[in-house]
Amino acid sequence: MSKSSSSSAKSRFLDVPIEPFEIAPDAPADELLRRMERISFQGRNLATAHRIWRRMLADDEVVIFLGVAGALTAGGLRLAIARLIRDRAVDCVVSTGANLYHDLH
Incomplete structure (x- = not known):
């Protein structure tokens, strides 16, 4: 530099x-x-x-993207993320596979 x-x-x-x-x-x-x-x-x-x-x-x-990485659902944020989606506080969720896996299992 x-x-x-x-x-x-x-x-x-x-x-x-x-x-x-x-x-x-x-x-x-x-x-x-x-x-x-x-x-x-x-x-x-x-x-x-x-x-x-x-x-x-x-x-x-404005279009609001929510980027999530790591095991947020396993860490206790599942309901908070669900609320953001349900209340249309975010327009798009970009997630790693870990969050989807943990939420489904």
Whole structure:
């Protein structure tokens, strides 16, 4: 990787300063997720996913794909995935064979 591409890759992680915050017991989840945009590690990634999700829900013509890998059904997420499909919260499910196998057996 060249020095210039390495610098630009780093800059996207360094342009937002870290701002620790206290969690108020009555704060809504939306506020918590928005404030996580200014922390590090997976909190920032979760906030980014939340921002993308909000944009998707605001788009009337969005198509939502749910990608699942690993043994999610065996891990207890079977009913949650079924609910997303039943409520039409997702338009398409892309799955590995493991999920289909575990759900059928």
